Amino acid sequence: MTRQLHLNLFIHSRGHHEASWRHPASSPLALTDIRYYQDLAQRAEAGLFDSIFLADQLALGDDVDQAARTWLEPVTVLAAVAVATSRIGMIATASTTYTEPFNLARQFGSLDHISNGRVGWNIVTSWLATAARNFGGAGQVSHADRYARGEEFMTVVKALWDSWAEDAVIDDRNSGRYARADRIRPINHAGQYYQVAGPLNLPRCPQGRPVFVQAGSSDTGRRFAARHAEAVFTAHMEKATAQAFYADLKALVAAEGRAPERVLILPGLSPMIASTAVEAARSRTEVILGLVRREKPTLRQLLASLAGARGHFTFAGTPEQVADLIEDWFTDGAADGFNIMPPLLPAMLDVFSAEVIPLLQRRGLFRTAYEGKTLREHYGLPWPKSAFKEAVLQEA
Numbered sequence: 001m002t003r004q005l006h007l008n009l010f011i012h013s014r015g016h017h018e019a020s021w022r023h024p025a026s027s028p029l030a031l032t033d034i035r036y037y038q039d040l041a042q043r044a045e046a047g048l049f050d051s052i053f054l055a056d057q058l059a060l061g062d063d064v065d066q067a068a069r070t071w072l073e074p075v076t077v078l079a080a081v082a083v084a085t086s087r088i089g090m091i092a093t094a095s096t097t098y099t100e101p102f103n104l105a106r107q108f109g110s111l112d113h114i115s116n117g118r119v120g121w122n123i124v125t126s127w128l129a130t131a132a133r134n135f136g137g138a139g140q141v142s143h144a145d146r147y148a149r150g151e152e153f154m155t156v157v158k159a160l161w162d163s164w165a166e167d168a169v170i171d172d173r174n175s176g177r178y179a180r181a182d183r184i185r186p187i188n189h190a191g192q193y194y195q196v197a198g199p200l201n202l203p204r205c206p207q208g209r210p211v212f213v214q215a216g217s218s219d220t221g222r223r224f225a226a227r228h229a230e231a232v233f234t235a236h237m238e239k240a241t242a243q244a245f246y247a248d249l250k251a252l253v254a255a256e257g258r259a260p261e262r263v264l265i266l267p268g269l270s271p272m273i274a275s276t277a278v279e280a281a282r283s284r285t286e287v288i289l290g291l292v293r294r295e296k297p298t299l300r301q302l303l304a305s306l307a308g309a310r311g312h313f314t315f316a317g318t319p320e321q322v323a324d325l326i327e328d329w330f331t332d333g334a335a336d337g338f339n340i341m342p343p344l345l346p347a348m349l350d351v352f353s354a355e356v357i358p359l360l361q362r363r364g365l366f367r368t369a370y371e372g373k374t375l376r377e378h379y380g381l382p383w384p385k386s387a388f389k390e391a392v393l394q395e396a
Contacts, residue, residue: 005330005365006264006337006379007357008051008091008233009044011037013068015344016270016312021068025347031068037077038084043346047353048367050378051089051120053213053233053339054078058098059130075107082115089375091120091213097146098126098135101156102196108210109161109202117206117374122213123228125150147220152191154228159187161209162387163199179203208384211375217245226252230381231264233339235312242267242313242334264379267334268312270341271322273351280316312341319355326356327365 010016014026021031029036041052054074061067074092081090090111094104104121111119125146132141141149165183172178187198214229216222225232226249236242250260274280315325329335342348360366372378 002364004367004380005326005360006050006231006266007047007366008053008089008231008266008337008339009040009049009349010053010055010233010268010339010341011040011345012055012070012341013345015348016341017343018067020344023344026344027346031071034072034077034080037072037081040346040349041081041085041088041090043349043353045085045088047349047357048370049088049340050337051091051118051375052081053091053122054093055122056093056095056124057128057131058095058126059128059134075111078111078119079114082111082118085118087118087370087373089118089120089211089378090115091122091211091375093122093124095124095126095131096150096153097124097141098131101153101194102160102198102200105157105160105200106202109200109205112205112207112210113202117376119205119207120211120213120231120375122215122233123150123154123224124215125224143218143220147224149193150224152193155191156187156189156194156196158209159189159387160196160198160200161205162384163187164202164204166204166386169203204386207374207376208386211379211381222249222252225249225263226256226258229263231266231379233266233268235268236334237313239329239332239334242329243332246334262381264336266337266339267329268341269326269338270312270314270343271348271352271356272314272316272343273319273322273348273355274316275318280318312339314343319351319359322352322356323359323363326360327363330365 013031014021014023020026027036027039029039037054044052054070054077056074057069061069075094078090078092092111094108108119108121127141127143127146163185165180167180168183169179170177184199187196189196189198211230212228213231213233214221214225215233216224217234232249234242234245236245246265249263249265253260253263272280315322317325326338330337340349340352342352357366361368370378376383
C-alpha cells in the first residue's frame with residue numbers, strides 16, 4: 001500500500017499567530033462559543049483531515065490582558081464536536097500529573113463511544129508550578145517523578161480499557177441477560193502512585209482504547225513516546241532538525257520492539273498562503289508597517305506582536321510552494337504528515353483546504369475520500385490486542 005500523508009488541524013485561539021484574535025478576517029464567534037469549534041471541525045472534515053487537536057492549560061497565563069486562548073476544557077468540547085461531525089478524528093490533551101487514571105479512562109472511553117471510535121489522547125506530564133498550585137501542591141513535580149508517575153498511569157489506564165472483553169455486552173432482552181460477568185474483570189493495581197481496583201464501569205471502547213499521542217522532546221519524553229505513542233506532535237524550525245528527530249525516534253521505537261511505521265511523526269507547520277510569492281512577501285511587509293504606524297511599539301513589543309506558532313515551522317508562499325514543502329519533508333525522512341497550525345482561523349484553514357490539499361491529492365499523497373470511520377483507520381493503525389482474551393486462553 002502506498003504511504004499516505006496525515007494531516008491534523010491544531011485548533012488554537014482564532015489562529016496560531018499571537019495577534020490573530022484581532023484580525024478582521026478571524027471568526028466573530030467568542031472563544032467560549034461551542035459553535036466555533038464545531039464549525040472548524042466541520043471545515044476540517046470537509047477537507048478530509050485525519051483529525052483535529054485541542055491543547056490544554058491548567059492555569060491562567062500571565063498574559064491574559066493581551067492573549068486569547070482556547071478556554072474551554074477540551075474533553076467537554078470534543079463531546080460536542082463529536083455529535084456535529086461523523087468522520088474526523090478528535091484529539092484532546094489531558095495530564096497524567098493532575099488527573100486520576102480511573103477518571104481519565106472513563107472520560108476518554110466515553111468519548112470514544114460517543115464518537116464511534118474517533119478519539120485520541122494527547123498524553124502530557126504537566127510541569128507548570130502555577131498548575132501545581134491549582135491542584136493542592138506548593139511547587140512543581142520533578143521531571144523524573146512526572147515521568148515515573150506517567151509510566152504507572154499508562155499501566156493503569158491500559159488495564160482499565162482492557163478490563164472488558166469485546167464480547168462482554170450481550171444486551172439480550174429475551175433472556176434477560178445484559179452482560180457476561182465472566183468477561184469483565186478487576187485490575188487490582190497496587191503501585192507506588194496509584195491503587196485502583198477496577199474494572200472500568202464502561203464497556204470496551206470501539207477502538208479498543210483511544211489512540212495515544214505524545215509531544216515530549218526531552219530524552220525521557222522521547223523514550224516515553226517510543227514505548228507508548230502512536231502519533232507524535234513535534235516542533236522544528238528547520239528540516240534538518242526534523243530529520244534528526246524522525247530518525248532518532250523511529251530507532252527508539254524499533255528498540256522497544258515496536259514497528260516504526262506504527263508511530264506517526266507530525267511536525268507543526270504554520271502556513272501563510274497567498275496566490276503569488278510577491279503577494280505573500282508584500283502582505284507581510286504591509287502588516288508590519290501598518291502595525292508600526294498605528295501603535296509605534298518598542299522593539300520588544302514588535303517582536304512579541306509578530307510571534308507566531310510558538311517554535312513551530314512557519315512558511316509563507318503560494319499553494320504550490322506549501323505543497324512542495326510538505327512533499328519534500330514527507331518523502332525525505334522528516335515527517336509522516338503535519339500538525340497544521342493556520343495563523344488565522346478559519347480563513348487560512350479554508351485556503352489550505354481549497355488550494356493545497358487538491359495539489360497533494362493530485363500528487364497521490366493524500367486521500368480523496370475517507371476510507372474508514374475511526375481515527376485508527378485514518379492513521380493506518382492496528383487495533384490493540386485484548387489482554388483479556390489472551391488471559392482467557394492461557395487459563396483455558
